[in-house]
Amino acid sequence: MNARSPRRLFVDDFHVAQMSGLTRRMHAADKHPANPVIRPDKPWERRNVSVNCSTIYDPADRLFKMWYFTGEVRSCYAVSSDGVRWEKPPLGLVECDGSKDNNLVDGKVFYIVAGDDDFSPLGPDHRYQTIAYAGDKGLIVQSSADGVKWTDRGPCKVLGAGDTFIPVKSTRPFCGPDDPPGYPKPQNLPRYLGVARWCQPVGRFDGSGPLQPTRRVQALVEADDLRQWRNPIRILTPDEQDDTMAHQRIEAAVADGSLIHDCREDRRCEFYTMLIVPYEELYIGLLLIFDPSYEFGRIGKNNQPGPGHLQLVASRDLIDWQRLGGRQPFIDRGEPGQFDWAMAWYPCLPIVKDSRLWFYYSGNCTTHAGTRDPQYWENLTARVDRGELPGIGSVGLATLRRDGFVSLDADDRGGCLLTRVFDWPEGALHLNTDARGGEVRISLCQPDGTPYLGCELSDPIVGDQLDAAVRWPQSASSQAGPLHTHGTATEAGVLDGDEYRRLRPGKKVRLKIHARCARLYSYWFV
Numbered sequence: 001m002n003a004r005s006p007r008r009l010f011v012d013d014f015h016v017a018q019m020s021g022l023t024r025r026m027h028a029a030d031k032h033p034a035n036p037v038i039r040p041d042k043p044w045e046r047r048n049v050s051v052n053c054s055t056i057y058d059p060a061d062r063l064f065k066m067w068y069f070t071g072e073v074r075s076c077y078a079v080s081s082d083g084v085r086w087e088k089p090p091l092g093l094v095e096c097d098g099s100k101d102n103n104l105v106d107g108k109v110f111y112i113v114a115g116d117d118d119f120s121p122l123g124p125d126h127r128y129q130t131i132a133y134a135g136d137k138g139l140i141v142q143s144s145a146d147g148v149k150w151t152d153r154g155p156c157k158v159l160g161a162g163d164t165f166i167p168v169k170s171t172r173p174f175c176g177p178d179d180p181p182g183y184p185k186p187q188n189l190p191r192y193l194g195v196a197r198w199c200q201p202v203g204r205f206d207g208s209g210p211l212q213p214t215r216r217v218q219a220l221v222e223a224d225d226l227r228q229w230r231n232p233i234r235i236l237t238p239d240e241q242d243d244t245m246a247h248q249r250i251e252a253a254v255a256d257g258s259l260i261h262d263c264r265e266d267r268r269c270e271f272y273t274m275l276i277v278p279y280e281e282l283y284i285g286l287l288l289i290f291d292p293s294y295e296f297g298r299i300g301k302n303n304q305p306g307p308g309h310l311q312l313v314a315s316r317d318l319i320d321w322q323r324l325g326g327r328q329p330f331i332d333r334g335e336p337g338q339f340d341w342a343m344a345w346y347p348c349l350p351i352v353k354d355s356r357l358w359f360y361y362s363g364n365c366t367t368h369a370g371t372r373d374p375q376y377w378e379n380l381t382a383r384v385d386r387g388e389l390p391g392i393g394s395v396g397l398a399t400l401r402r403d404g405f406v407s408l409d410a411d412d413r414g415g416c417l418l419t420r421v422f423d424w425p426e427g428a429l430h431l432n433t434d435a436r437g438g439e440v441r442i443s444l445c446q447p448d449g450t451p452y453l454g455c456e457l458s459d460p461i462v463g464d465q466l467d468a469a470v471r472w473p474q475s476a477s478s479q480a481g482p483l484h485t486h487g488t489a490t491e492a493g494v495l496d497g498d499e500y501r502r503l504r505p506g507k508k509v510r511l512k513i514h515a516r517c518a519r520l521y522s523y524w525f526v
Contacts, residue, residue: 065079074104093105108150126144157227243267340365414516
């Protein structure tokens with residue numbers, strides 16, 4: 001396979017100099033029709049299973065592998081050949097209810113870090129690593145050679161992380177049976193990136209009393225060893241717009257019956273945790289939005305109920321993050337009676353299959369912190385036992401087109417985009433676009449925006465194309481003599497069909513992309 005440049009996505013204006021007639025649109029992930037793909041159907045699962053950023057594809061075994069935990073926070077292991085139909089193999093390792101005939105692993109697996117990276121090898125005993133919350137012990141690091149027998153490596157020290165800390169490898173984070181995305185490679189990149197949940201005073205929720213607690217915000221940390229994290233900096237804090245939108249979401253949850261505790265004075269938005277996805281030349285964040293609606297301190301207990309869902313953010317430096325799609329859900333909670341009725345929670349790194357990104361996530365039929373009403377809990381478990389609900393918690397799958405987080409859309413009036421000047425790389429130009437009912441054409445331009453003769457307009461790209469090679473039509477002028485630009489001899493002024501590859505790498509160029517009834521997702525060179 002030829003080397004390729006990073007794909008350039010249109011999530012922001014980083015590569016855009018001018019744009020007209022195009023609308024930027026975020027795309028929510030599509031929930032799989034087989035959902036939930038894992039439900040609590042074993043006695044030791046106690047009607048409740050969840051996944052916490054802990055699903056991978058193992059190319060050596062050609063298997064999807066998932067570590068999930070039960071209602072009693074015990075870790076289990078499941079495998080699948082297609083990612084949809086899952087098996088829970090008997091491991092014979094951990095006794096539960098007088099038997100070892102179960103898929104419980106010998107360890108506590110929350111956030112999985114697996115496989116190689118671009119740093120020094122860790123050795124076969126550390127093929128799998130995990131950071132788990134161990135109650136009074138706080139966060140601990142464990143490693144394993146096979147994913148089922150785990151060795152404790154000691155505590156994990158992260159300033160203010162609490163029980164929701166999510167680590168990720170900075171390089172080679174992806175896996176899948178298809179060609180995975182690339183990832184940013186700036187100099188001095190740490191081996192691991194993480195996002196810690198801090199509790200900080202925000203607005204009137206300043207921690208001054210039990211009914212004015214601090215709020216959950218997000219902080220970036222980094223490490224070269226999973227046990228020692230450094231350089232904490234706050235990166236994301238909810239604002240007034242988040243609070244306004246939280247009021248609306250809470251009212252919807254009360255109306256559909258998923259939320260039974262509510263007090264208008266306690267309503268707000270909090271950022272529960274975030275998974276960083278190093279994707280091509282930028283970072284996508286899967287941000288867990290939590291909408292607390294009631295302080296259990298009002299009845300002498302702790303924590304808060306509230307619905308939750310996932311939103312998208314993006315960054316090019318890990319510090320400044322842009323909210324995408326008008327803060328609309330990327331994976332939203334479901335309809336009443338569905339497995340993710342109250343919360344769509346804790347996503348996994350995407351697995352690349354069938355030219356799509358596969359996101360596994362936790363879905364719950366009860367809100368965060370459940371309920372402090374025993375009768376409500378009894379009614380909920382009875383509904384599960386009667387088959388009216390798949391479980392209190394289950395695991396779902398949502399998928400997205402490759403590079404499909406955001407598109408630039410043109411209607412039948414057409415639109416145009418002029419990129420910033422960039423250095424022409426080696427290779428041919430490729431485009432990810434959906435031009436069903438329309439077309440996309442490209443002009444290869446000089447820095448002043450003047451197209452090169454012979455490359456004024458490419459052949460039309462039509463249909464839904466995840467990997468369209470851009471070609472220019474044959475031009476008689478290219479047979480007339482030396483390459484020139486409007487009569488001035490240059491190294492590359494008149495280009496002919498695939499002859500545009502003769503541009504010297506490093507040549508300053510622009511692309512002008514013309515679209516009609518089409519969506520633009522990304523472009524790259526290979």
